[in-house]
Amino acid sequence: xxxxxxxxxxxxxxxxxxxxxxxxxxxxxxxxxxxSNPFALTAVRVCKTWANFICERIYKQFQFKNxxxxxGFVNTISLKNPVLPYNLYVRHIDLTPVNKYGVxxxxxxxxxxxxxxxxxxxxxxxxxxxxxxxLMGKYCHNVQTLEMGGLQSFPFMFECDFSGMISLKSLTLSxxxxxxxxxxxxxxxxxxxxxxxxxxxxxxxxxxxxxxxQHIKSLSIRRCKHLNKDFATLISQLTMLDVLELSxxxxxxxxxxxxxxxxxQFKSLKLCHTQISDTTLEAIAAGCLVVKHLDIAQNTNITQxxxxxxxxxxxxxxxxx
Numbered sequence: 001x002x003x004x005x006x007x008x009x010x011x012x013x014x015x016x017x018x019x020x021x022x023x024x025x026x027x028x029x030x031x032x033x034x035x036s037n038p039f040a041l042t043a044v045r046v047c048k049t050w051a052n053f054i055c056e057r058i059y060k061q062f063q064f065k066n067x068x069x070x071x072g073f074v075n076t077i078s079l080k081n082p083v084l085p086y087n088l089y090v091r092h093i094d095l096t097p098v099n100k101y102g103v104x105x106x107x108x109x110x111x112x113x114x115x116x117x118x119x120x121x122x123x124x125x126x127x128x129x130x131x132x133x134x135l136m137g138k139y140c141h142n143v144q145t146l147e148m149g150g151l152q153s154f155p156f157m158f159e160c161d162f163s164g165m166i167s168l169k170s171l172t173l174s175x176x177x178x179x180x181x182x183x184x185x186x187x188x189x190x191x192x193x194x195x196x197x198x199x200x201x202x203x204x205x206x207x208x209x210x211x212x213x214q215h216i217k218s219l220s221i222r223r224c225k226h227l228n229k230d231f232a233t234l235i236s237q238l239t240m241l242d243v244l245e246l247s248x249x250x251x252x253x254x255x256x257x258x259x260x261x262x263x264x265q266f267k268s269l270k271l272c273h274t275q276i277s278d279t280t281l282e283a284i285a286a287g288c289l290v291v292k293h294l295d296i297a298q299n300t301n302i303t304q305x306x307x308x309x310x311x312x313x314x315x316x317x318x319x320x321x
Contacts, residue, residue: 052084059089070098074106078113090114096123104129111135117143124149124174130158137164137185147172157200161185173198180205188213194220194245202226210237217241220270223248232258245270253279260287270295278306285313295320 059077064070077087093110095103099122107128111117117140122128126149136143137160144167151158160182162168170192180201190213195201203226210216217240221227228250235241244266246256251274260283269291271280276299284291294316296302307321 048084055084055086056089059086061092061094062090064094064097067098067101067103070101070103071106074109078109087113088116090117092119092121093117094121094123095126095128096121099123099126099128102127104132108132108135111139115139115142119143119145119147121145121147122149125152126150127152130160133158133160137161140165142167144168145170148174148176148178150175151177158182163187170194172196180209183209184212186213188215191215192218194218194222195224196220196222198224199226203229207234207237210234214238215240218243220245221247223250225250228252229255230258231255232262235259236262239264242267244268245272247272247274249273249275251275253277253283256280256283260284260289263288265290266292268293268295271299272296273298275299275301277301278303278309281306281310285310291316293318293320297321 062073064073076082077090079086090110093114095107104127111132112135120136120140120143128151130151133148136146141164143165146165146168157177157179159179162182163185166187166189168187168190171186171190172194174196176198177200178198183201183205186209193213193216201224206227214237216238219235219238219241220243222245231246235244242265245268247270251271253276256271256276266289269289272295276296278301281296281302284294296307297320302321311319
């Protein structure tokens with residue numbers, strides 16, 4: 001008579017015996033800083049908990065290496081019935097490696113399906129169309145950082161309403177064909193503004209913008225041909241400003257006149273590649289503006305005598321020349 005077979009006892013999954021925090025630490029330690037680590041493919045097969053940890057890590061800031069990978073990424077985050085909520089993991093998007101291709105249609109899907117994006121970097125110059133950029137104001141309510149360059153398919157000025165981006169804190173524009181009326185739709189939550197070669201912006205338009213965005217802490221103006229005068233009036237509106245950068249041949253002694261008489265303190269003041277001379281250094285030395293880090297590199301009209309005279313009268317925690 002055959003002996004009865006013993007009942008099999010199923011082993012509990014070892015991963016279920018560990019607290020979720022420990023499991024997450026294990027996954028993070030094995031992955032390290034390399035999200036393309038081959039271990040990731042093995043880990044996602046261990047259990048759904050591990051798959052969630054790994055995918056959340058990978059999709060949070062997905063690094064596109066080529067256009068094919070970008071297509072696969074968009075197809076995954078826009079699945080109707082996904083195994084995991086891949087689209088909700090996405091926090092940071094950098095389209096720089098793929099923006100020379102026709103990414104417009106897929107970027108449109110990306111904006112619609114990823115509500116938790118915190119930062120968007122479009123690259124220079126992007127193939128994303130103006131109509132698609134309009135969707136950012138509609139869907140990207142959590143975006144805190146936005147970097148925009150030129151547009152390949154839109155050589156003329158375009159209008160865009162950014163008022164829906166209510167969490168926006170940092171904005172970088174470089175040769176972006178954006179109308180000033182669009183700039184004024186930026187939310188008042190904006191704290192950091194960087195504009196480069198924005199020749200469409202007039203002085204009066206920037207003054208009006210800053211009047212309604214007085215919480216700006218960091219301002220960078222680089223090679224903007226119409227922004228070359230009376231910087232003191234612009235800066236005096238920004239009571240929270242502590243980082244200022246003015247760069248380009250448009251910046252000279254006359255434009256900076258009275259800036260250094262403003263009673264405030266800057267963590268950093270950067271005046272590089274400008275036309276300023278020792279006259280500006282004398283104004284810095286005589287003024288009441290306090291600067292911790294002064295960067296006056298790449299200014300051909302400044303002399304060593306002017307720098308020495310400045311250092312005899314004014315002290316800085318750091319000076320870059």
